[in-house]
Each structure stands twice: as C-alpha cells, then as structure tokens.
Amino acid sequence: MSNQKKRSWAEPYKIKMVEPVRITTFEERKKALEEAGYNTFLLRSRDVYIDLLTDSGTSAMSDRQWAGMMMGDESYAGSTNFYHLEEAIREYYGYKYVVPTHQGRAAEHIISQLLIKKGDFIPGNMYFTTTKLHQELAGGTFVDVIIDEAHDPENEHPFKANIDLDKLESLIKEKGPDKIPYVSFATTVNMAGGQPISLENLRAVRELTQKYGIKIIHDMTRVAENAYLIQKREPGYENTPVKEIVREICSLTDGATMSAKKDALVNIGGFLAVNDEELFDRARNMVVVYEGLHTYGGMAGRDMEALAIGISESVDHDHIRARVGQVEYLGKKIIDMGIPVVKPIGSHGVFLDAKKILPHLSQELLPAQSLAAAIYLDSGVRSMERGVVSSGRNPETGDHNYPSLELVRLTIPRRVYTQAHMDVVAESVEAVYENRTEISGLKFVYEPEYLRFFQSRFAVV
Numbered sequence: 001m002s003n004q005k006k007r008s009w010a011e012p013y014k015i016k017m018v019e020p021v022r023i024t025t026f027e028e029r030k031k032a033l034e035e036a037g038y039n040t041f042l043l044r045s046r047d048v049y050i051d052l053l054t055d056s057g058t059s060a061m062s063d064r065q066w067a068g069m070m071m072g073d074e075s076y077a078g079s080t081n082f083y084h085l086e087e088a089i090r091e092y093y094g095y096k097y098v099v100p101t102h103q104g105r106a107a108e109h110i111i112s113q114l115l116i117k118k119g120d121f122i123p124g125n126m127y128f129t130t131t132k133l134h135q136e137l138a139g140g141t142f143v144d145v146i147i148d149e150a151h152d153p154e155n156e157h158p159f160k161a162n163i164d165l166d167k168l169e170s171l172i173k174e175k176g177p178d179k180i181p182y183v184s185f186a187t188t189v190n191m192a193g194g195q196p197i198s199l200e201n202l203r204a205v206r207e208l209t210q211k212y213g214i215k216i217i218h219d220m221t222r223v224a225e226n227a228y229l230i231q232k233r234e235p236g237y238e239n240t241p242v243k244e245i246v247r248e249i250c251s252l253t254d255g256a257t258m259s260a261k262k263d264a265l266v267n268i269g270g271f272l273a274v275n276d277e278e279l280f281d282r283a284r285n286m287v288v289v290y291e292g293l294h295t296y297g298g299m300a301g302r303d304m305e306a307l308a309i310g311i312s313e314s315v316d317h318d319h320i321r322a323r324v325g326q327v328e329y330l331g332k333k334i335i336d337m338g339i340p341v342v343k344p345i346g347s348h349g350v351f352l353d354a355k356k357i358l359p360h361l362s363q364e365l366l367p368a369q370s371l372a373a374a375i376y377l378d379s380g381v382r383s384m385e386r387g388v389v390s391s392g393r394n395p396e397t398g399d400h401n402y403p404s405l406e407l408v409r410l411t412i413p414r415r416v417y418t419q420a421h422m423d424v425v426a427e428s429v430e431a432v433y434e435n436r437t438e439i440s441g442l443k444f445v446y447e448p449e450y451l452r453f454f455q456s457r458f459a460v461v
C-alpha cells in the first residue's frame with residue numbers, strides 16, 4: 001500500500017492549452033523598467049517572463065469552468081447563472097443573500113457606505129488597501145487590532161492573522177460600541193504575509209462582539225486557503241474537510257465581501273453576501289446605482305457561471321493542497337538559501353523581508369520598491385511592493401505611513417506555473433541577494449492621490 005504522507009503536492013491536473021511567455025534580454029528589461037518608472041505595476045505584461053505581481057484574476061480556469069462560460073445566460077434580469085451563483089454561495093459559504101459586484105472593492109464600497117457613519121471606527125486584523133480606503137471614504141477610521149506577532153516577520157506564530165482581544169475590547173470601551181459598526185477581518189491577511197486566523201480566535205471575537213451588539217464583516221477573499229491552514233495547524237481540525245471549515249468560518253460572521261479573483265478561480269468577479277434581510281434590501285438597491293441590476297451586479301452571466309463552478313473547485317482538497325504546497329515549495333527553497341522572508345510561509349505568496357535584505361536603505365529610500373525593481377531587472381520575474389509605498393499617507397498629517405513590514409511579495413497565481421518556474425524564481429532571488437549591496441534606493445517622481453502604489457513613478461537616488 002502506498003504511503004500518502006510520502007507523496008509531494010504534485011499538480012492535480014494536466015495541461016491542455018499553453019500560453020507562451022517571452023524571455024527578454026537584460027537591455028530590454030532595463031529599458032522597460034525605466035519606461036515603467038520603476039513601478040512593476042506599470043510594466044507591460046509582454047515584457048514579463050514569470051508574472052508574480054498578484055494572484056488576483058490570474059488563475060487558470062478549469063475545463064469545467066470554460067464549459068460553464070458557454071452556458072452564459074446574458075439576460076438583463078434574472079439570469080440563470082445568477083441563481084447558480086446564489087446556490088453555490090449558500091451551499092459552500094452559508095450566507096443567505098447575495099449581491100454580485102464586478103470585484104471585491106465594489107462590495108467593500110457598498111458595505112462601507114451602508115454601515116459606516118462619519119466618526120466611526122472600524123477595527124480589523126491589519127489593513128487591506130482597498131478595504132481601508134472605502135472605510136475612510138465613508139467617514140470611518142480603520143484601527144489595526146491584529147496580534148503584535150503579525151508585525152514581526154521572524155515570529156513563527158501559526159495564526160498571525162488573529163485579533164488581539166484586549167486591543168479590540170479597549171477600543172470598544174474607549175470609543176463606545178455605537179461608534180463601531182462592525183469588526184472587519186480578513187481570511188487570510190495579505191499584508192501580514194498571507195497568514196491565517198484560527199477558529200478559536202474567531203469564536204472568541206464573535207463572543208466579545210455579540211456582548212456589545214457589534215457585527216462582523218468578513219473579507220473572505222482567501223477563505224479556502226485560510227481553512228486549509230486551519231486543517232494543517234489548528235488542533236482538532238486535522239480530519240475536518242476544508243469545505244466544512246470554510247462553512248464554520250462563515251457561520252461566525254454576519255456578512256462578507258469577496259474578491260472572487262483570488263480563491264474562487266475566476267478572472268473577474270466578486271460579491272457582497274449578508275444574512276440580514278433589511279441590510280440586503282439596501283445593498284441590492286445600492287448596487288443598481290454603482291454596478292448594475294442586482295442579478296448581475298458588474299458581471300456577465302458567463303462570468304457568474306464560471307464563478308459558481310470555481311467556488312466548488314476552490315474547496316476541493318487536492319486543489320487546495322497543491323495550491324498551498326506550491327507556495328510552500330518556493331518559500332522553503334528561498335529560506336534554504338538563507339534569504340530573509342516572512343515566516344511561516346503564507347498561502348498565496350512568499351514575502352521577502354526587504355528591510356533585512358537591504359539594510360543600507362532607510363525606509364524613505366523605499367527598499368521594497370527597489371528590491372522588486374532589481375528582481376525584474378535580473379530575470380523578468382515581476383513581483384510587488386508591500387511596504388511604505390502601499391501604506392500611503394496619513395490622511396491628517398500627509399506624512400508617509402511607515403509600516404513595520406517592508407516586503408516584496410512573490411505572489412503565485414493558481415494553477416498557472418510549474419515547479420520549474422518556481423525554481424527559476426528562487427534562482428533569480430538568490431542572484432539579486434548575492435549582489436544586494438549594489439542596489440540603490442528610489443524616490444517618488446509622481447504620486448497619485450489614491451492607492452498610490454498602483455500608479456506612482458520613481459527614479460533612482
């Protein structure tokens with residue numbers, strides 16, 4: 001009998017169609033990087049060899065999903081695909097009411113406008129860029145109540161997305177429960193390195209917030225990955241299927257925003273899901289103003305069908321094991337090279353610790369932005385800054401926010417790249433690391449008002 005424990009995570013699919021990628025020369029990359037103002041978001045994808053910018057909308061769909069696309073019912077109202085999507089969300093996540101949106105931030109916009117009043121405070125487990133911005137645009141102030149361990153890249157706490165109950169209760173007592181419309185927590189926490197929250201912590205948060213009559217709104221972008229890490233790390237869940245853990249997480253919350261472009265294996269889409277009928281009615285009315293009719297939101301019928309199928313595939317054990325397994329494979333390789341990364345390795349990417357890799361650059365010299373540019377220049381591997389540039393400015397003082405984590409994210413798209421691609425990425429990171437003392441810092445030469453990391457331009461200092 002074969003011993004399953006001895007088997008590695010090999011991809012649970014075979015390849016039916018290929019998309020060629022282009023290997024560029026150093027001179028071509030140098031030119032492309034200059035033209036992009038040293039911002040990897042401004043590179044053209046044809047100049048990129050292995051694209052680890054993001055896992056957002058970059059998944060490969062399955063043959064079942066593509067078949068579903070052909071079953072698109074593009075009726076303006078009451079599309080059959082909407083009802084399939086609603087059924088999938090009820091079955092896999094357990095939320096009662098669904099408002100489709102074009103992507104996650106549209107759902108964040110709606111829920112923020114509906115629940116936040118000017119002067120409110122919204123506690124959360126570290127921030128996410130768009131989530132926080134929508135809370136601020138609605139007149140609220142985001143307050144980080146994540147455990148301290150999350151800010152330390154070396155700390156190997158298994159659940160670095162956990163909420164610090166003391167920080168949360170102090171905030172509730174200081175501001176008053178009527179100033180806190182909801183707790184905003186994410187599965188997993190992207191900015192902390194793709195780290196999970198435990199069910200034990202979530203249950204405690206539920207108990208505490210119930211005492212004060214405060215809702216919980218769940219950013220469920222990577223809930224299946226979080227559930228898989230619970231199965232691996234939380235005592236008592238070793239034998240619970242990921243599908244059941246996902247349902248249990250959702251059951252401890254009042255509603256959710258979803259960027260379906262991540263866990264749910266589609267290239268575009270999202271939704272808001274709630275259990276409260278009155279809140280649903282208001283959200284369903286608002287989506288008509290900003291997105292489209294409530295049975296398609298911002299999506300085509302075919303996209304809703306692909307999403308309904310993607311949701312079921314996302315909780316499949318073989319899929320999620322290989323997905324996280326591939327990320328861990330790359331992470332372990334980079335750790336073995338002695339290169340500082342956020343530990344433990346998260347579920348959707350490997351986060352390089354730019355502060356430690358480039359100690360000669362102070363945070364004003366944008367170490368993570370500089371490191372991402374250097375990796376691109378070396379090999380055409382595209383990564384993303386998650387540091388001072390992503391953190392933006394303090395809306396009151398106008399100063400840069402200086403986060404304790406200054407990271408470069410190597411984000412792995414789902415079902416897209418092979419193990420050999422991961423090897424090339426690790427080799428490039430190692431080559432850049434060996435020449436790290438030669439990497440110069442960057443300065444802003446153009447900075448837009450919102451979510452500056454997307455469109456800022458830089459120059460070498």
Ligand SMILES: *Cc1c(COP(=O)(O)O)cnc(C)c1O
Nearest residue numbers: 103104105128130190219221259
């Ligand atoms: C991507 C993402 C969002 C925003 O979703 P979009 O679909 O990109 O609008 C929100 N929260 C988290 C944690 C994300 O990763």
